[in-house]
């Protein structure tokens with residue numbers, strides 16, 4: 129499959145790390161004009177450095193996706209054809225009743241409001257140019273339900289509903305809106321979560337837990353960032369112009385929604 133993103137500009141939120149970084153790098157290699165966003169200037173700078181190391185270019189837009197003024201100010205200076213809403217918080221790994229309301233609020237602010245804020249800022253330009261691709265990164269935690277990740281899952285569930293409804297509103301402008309739903313993926317976010325779990329149950333039990341998780345996957349492994357970035361490129365390409373309002377799991381068969 130040949131992708132051609134040479135005249136396209138793409139903004140990836142939270143691309144200073146993990147899945148977002150892999151997406152930014154994949155598009156840079158395919159010739160897109162990549163804009164790396166993160167709340168953390170150092171992480172965004174590292175991603176730009178990695179993109180330069182492979183002989184490509186990218187620009188940087190540091191802002192907090194939860195802050196609508198910052199988001200609108202950033203987008204005033206940008207033209208974005210492809211928007212990947214990827215920024216998210218690390219789940220608390222605590223039962224709902226032990227999760228403080230402020231943590232729930234943060235999960236919902238970053239995943240749900242962050243996605244809505246960036247769409248609000250990007251859509252007028254997409255409608256003017258009569259082209260757009262919006263891809264929201266959600267989670268199988270929201271599709272299957274996940275104990276100890278209740279507010280994170282709730283926030284992602286909100287993004288799933290937002291994706292479907294927005295797709296209905298903007299399809300006539302040749303703008304597609306889809307959500308890509310990874311299951312467990314090997315990234316710094318997951319490594320951080322594993323550290324928290326190790327503190328709670330110890331290293332030995334963590335390894336047993338990891339083996340049990342692998343067995344839940346028909347392909348007997350968890351995801352790698354490239355599994356996600358490959359599919360994002362497909363959804364952003366001309367091959368996927370008839371796909372909108374869909375929630376697509378990239379999960380090694382962990383969950384098989386009907």
Ligand SMILES: NC(=O)c1ccc[n+]([C@@H]2O[C@H](COP(=O)([O-])OP(=O)(O)OC[C@H]3O[C@@H](n4cnc5c(N)ncnc54)[C@H](O)[C@@H]3O)[C@@H](O)[C@H]2O)c1
Nearest residue numbers: 142145146147167192193214215216267310312313315317
């Ligand atoms: N890693 C997994 O196992 C997994 C599984 C399912 C879904 N996901 C989803 O994939 C996406 C990427 O996850 P990851 O594992 O690469 O995470 P990560 O923690 O490695 O990266 C997330 C990035 O978002 C940035 N960020 C956080 N708040 C922000 C804000 N307010 N504004 C801008 N940037 C902000 C962080 O600084 C970080 O660089 C997330 O949406 C996550 O929910 C991950």
